[in-house]
Amino acid sequence: MIRQLAHTTAWTLIIGLWLPTLVVAEPAHRPFSEEIGPFMQKHCVHCHGPESQEGDFRVDTLSEDVGAANSVNRWLEVIEKINNGEMPPEDEPNRPTAEQGAVVVEWLAARIEEGRSARMAKRQPVSFHRLTRVEYANTVEDLLGVRFGVADPGGLNEDAEYHGFDRIGSVLSLSASHVEKYYAAAEAILDEAYPDKPIEKSVVRKVALDLQGGPSSEQRQQLEEQGLADKVRVDMWPGHQLRGGRPGPGNDMVKNGGYFKVRIQVSGMKPPGGRAPHLTFYAEKIDRLLFEQDILAPEDKPTIVEFTCHLPPGTTTFDVTNDVPGPSNLPRSGRSGAIPFFSLKQGRIPWQIKLTDEEGVPLYPFLIIDWIEWEGPIITDEVQAKRARYMPTEEGNLDQVRQCLTRFCEDAFRRPVSERETHRYVAIASQQIESGASAKAAVKTAMLAVMCSKDFLFLVEGDSAQPTDSLNDFEIANRLSYMLWSTMPDEELIALAHEGKLQDKAILKQQLDRMLADPRAAKFSVEFPRQWLQMHKLGMFPPDQNLYPEYDPHLERSMRGETTAFFQEVLDQNLSLREFLDSDWTMVNPRLAMHYNMDGIDQDKFQRVPLAEADHRGGLLTQAAILSLTSDGTRHRPVHRGVWVMESIFGKSPPPPPANVDPIEPNPVDSPKATIRMKLEAHKHDPNCAACHRKIDPLGLAFDNFNAIGQWRTEEVVPSGTGANPKVDPSGVLPDGREFAGPQQFRQLLLANVDDFNHTFIKKLATYSLRRTMTIDDREDLEAIAVQSRADEYRVRDLVETFVLSDLFQRR
Structure with a gap:
């Protein structure tokens, strides 16, 4: 009941x-009567007007409010017909050029998007x-x-x-x-x-003998009698897993769920010039990675790592893994088996893989685990x-x-x-x-x-x-808290709302400063760039392991972490928006540094590092995460990269592509090897594709020096075909005629348009914070924020402050 x-x-x-919902404001545009009306009168009305209605379709009666709900589907049909080259038909005298058709399609698509955004952002009482x-x-x-x-x-x-x-x-x-x-x-x-x-809090420690299916009960007893049981250790070669319930606590401890502290005493040896051993702790039932860290600690001076995790009620099993590539981990070549492992100095069984050379220098990244300890459930006062x-x-x-x-x-x-x-x-x-x-x-x-x-x-x-239209104090408190912390307001913010003080901009600024200084503000640096930059696409198409064997989950998480840490650094240091377009630094951890061919990064955390010209990087657009999320797992996709730049940097959405466009086929075995750029040229021979591709393709081709996982290259590896792999050509011409020879010059051209990016960033921030699209009605407010941002040299923290103190933030 x-x-x-x-x-x-x-x-x-x-x-x-x-x-x-939300909407994206577009710049001023020519009215329907000037941009669309003459085209329709000249090319469409005589077949789809009052005297003739081929296909029972009339264009003269369609609403000039293109984005209105009652006409949008009909206008989408018009776009599709023009895009596909079906209308006007080929036998039409004075048939418009593809460029003229593209202008009409782009105008109609923009108005439809405006209309959709306006409907989504419509505010009721x-x-x-x-x-x-x-x-x-x-x-x-x-x-x-x-x-x-x-x-x-x-x-x-x-x-x-x-x-x-x-x-x-x-x-x-x-x-x-x-x-x-x-x-x-x-x-x-x-x-x-x-x-x-x-359930009362308890502590459970599992020593090496508990963690592996090693000695028999008889041998275990012998080890205990000899005083050696607590000296046995688990040697973990690359890829080695401690699986099942052995690394976890008993069922009673996790019966109600809750928070638990896990401590692990572990050593980690790194081969010269190689990767560090990487400890991961994974809960199978809930499919969740609980902890990961590179481990660097001598065998005779192990370290204790500690983390807190939350587990739901019930039982689950855990995997502890040395998650790095290495030699075969078949049982015969690796596991200790019935003979316990004590130390490298005492050596390993003759038929097992040797983990060090004769001088004790590691040959592979490997771990030695002494014990795992669980404490919990933990409930603070x-x-x-x-x-x-x-x-x-x-x-x-x-x-x-x-x-x-x-x-x-x-x-x-x-x-x-x-x-x-x-x-x-x-x-x-x-x-x-x-x-x-x-x-x-x-x-x-x-x-x-x-x-x-x-x-x-x-x-x-x-x-x-x-x-x-104005927010009350509690609504301001919620809007600010969910913007910066992605959670409910704390006691101080609610207390100020009770006192009616949050509409005082001086008080609101104090709260903004306090909340940005709070560790919970890290959520803003995760969530806002994740949504603005469409980071949900990272890993959507996992790279082909045959083509990119070095790609692994640790690298993917490191890619994501770079973008988050980069945004956090720009915000914390109040740097300019220009840093997002081009910078002489980035944030890397050891795994990403190896991917970027950078040396000297050993500490397992994201750290700011200077970039040299030879690194070929700078800003968001050359980060591996951005380059990977615009790829398909087998190859880079210049068009997708170009669309991403249009949407995330310029704040524009390109019109929909024509239907039934032929995909780019793999290189024929008996044909000379060709780059994707060369194959894209075929689309330009189709006038219906060329008009849009001239705007999109250069934005993506500028980064052709980067492969599908963001590695620098000078030639494109083409799996099939004859001859040598072709050289990469990252040059291009922007629609306004400006030329560039590669990604570095392209980034400089973007810097020249930083004011356009300023407007885009503000729209994205407003969309995220107000939880709706921006409409034409917001243009004045957005422009006022942009003007102040320009005066503040585009400094990001100052921009956030200007936005929060604006009338736009405090209105529905």
């Missing part, structure tokens, strides 16, 4: 919501913006101290995205599937926060106190129930609540108590309903009773 009540309440409080999966996890952790695995199997649905952004209110719809997932999540979260039978605020201490005391649920509603809804709002939840708890449930169980049921309500799952802005 409890489950049924809460389930019904969840549906009642969520059903019936509508949501808004009340706006609802559903929390993303990331925001939900962070909010729940701040509210109850539980880290719910939203991306784990059985977690929450993936968020829909729009041009890379997954925070757009009108895109984040709500379905029955979502409600069921939220209900199950809330149950699991509350059960962990308030278990029926709490702060979390205990937070949870206690929401739970009555006396059975049958309804006043306490009401007080506790009022506190929970205010914290969960991130604003004050009225007695009328809390009454429904108090009524649920009262009904449960009357049915014989304990106060704890009754309040948990009411809390479940709160966590399935629209006021928890959505950021709500506006008031239907008193419509206004």
Whole structure:
């Protein structure tokens, strides 16, 4: 009955919501009557007008408001016909050129996008913006101290995205599937926060003999009698895994889930000029990497690494791996087997792979593990106190129930609540108590309903009773907190909202400075560039291992980390937007440094390093992550790279390509080897393709010196065909006639257009923060921010401050 009540309440409080969205403002354009009307009159109306309607299609009656919902589908048909060269037909006298058709297509596509954005950004008296999966996890952790695995199997649905952004209110719809997932999540979260039978914290240490299926029980006893049992170690060659439950704690410890500390005493030996051994700790059931780190520590001076992880209730198995490539790890050549391993000085079994040379110098990256220790579940005093605020201490005391649920509603809804709002939840708890449930169980049921309500799952802005375009103090607090921290406001921010001080720009600036200095602001440096730069595409097409054997998950995570760390450095140091276009530095860890052929990077963290001209890098566009996400796993894709530059740097979306365009075929075995650039030239012979490709291709071809995983090359490796691999040609001509010889010159041309990038960056930041697209109505506000940014030399932290203090940020 409890489950049924809460389930019904969840549906009642969520059903019936509508949501808004976003749009990208375009520069001023010529009106329909000048740009489109004459073309239609000259080439279309005589076959699709009042006197003749071939295919029952008329263009003279189509609305000139191209992006309007009632005409957009018909205009899309017009675009498709012109794009494909079907209309006007080939026998048409005075048939327009492909360039003339491309102008019409581009104009129509831009207006359709504007219309779509305007519809998405339409603001009703009340706006609802559903929390993303990331925001939900962070909010729940701040509210109850539980880290719910939203991306784990059985977690929450993936968020829909729009041009890379997954925070757009009108895109984040709500379905029955979502409600069921939220209900199950809330149950699991509350059960962990308030278990029926709490488990006491304990410490479990597993020594080497526990970690591997080595000596028999008889041999183990002998080792113990000889005092050697605690001296046995696990030698882990490249690729070696300790699998299954052995590296993990017992079932009782993780029965309720929670936070656990894991400590590992380990040594790591690195061969001269080679990779460091890389320790990974992976939970199989939830498909989650819990920890990874390069290990550098002498055999006789092992280090202890420590990390904290959150595990859901129930059992899981764990894998500990030396995750680096190396020799065969077949059992006969590597595992210690029944004969224990003590140290390299004592040597290994003759038939096993030798890990060092005669002088003890490592031949491969390898690890030596002494023990693994688990401690938990760990609940801090702060979390205990937070949870206690929401739970009555006396059975049958309804006043306490009401007080506790009022506190929970205010914290969960991130604003004050009225007695009328809390009454429904108090009524649920009262009904449960009357049915014989304990106060704890009754309040948990009411809390479940709160966590399935629209006021928890959505950021709500506006008031239907008193419509206004201005945000109140609590809405400002939420907007700022979810922008910078991707989670609910903290006590200080909420206290200022209660005092009505957040509309004071001096106070708001103080809070911005405080929040940017807080470690939680690292989430902004992860989430904003991830969405702006469409980083979700990284790894979407895993590189072919036969073509790129050096690519591995560690490298992919390092690529992603470079872009995040780069953005963080620009923000923290208040550097110019110009750094995103070109820089003489970047952020690397040892794995990425090896990928970039950089030496002297041993410490396993991202660090700022200077770039020389020979490194061929600088800014975002030459980072491996950006170059890889615009590839398809087998080859680089100049067109995709060009589209990415248009969207992420220039803020433009190219018109849709014609249907049924022939793909670029592999090089024939009996033909001379040809670069992808050479094959793209074939598209330019088709006039319907050439007009758009002239704008897109140069932006991608500028980076042809980089392969599909971002490595520098001077020739393109073509698997089939005759003759030598052809040389790369990264030169090009921009639509405005400016020429470049390669990526370095191209980046200099981008710097000359930094003001255009300034406008794009501000739009992207506003889209992310306001959770909607920008429309033509926002142009004045965006321009004012751009002007101030220009005056501030495009410094990024100053730009963020200007944006937060702007009228645009404080309006719906």
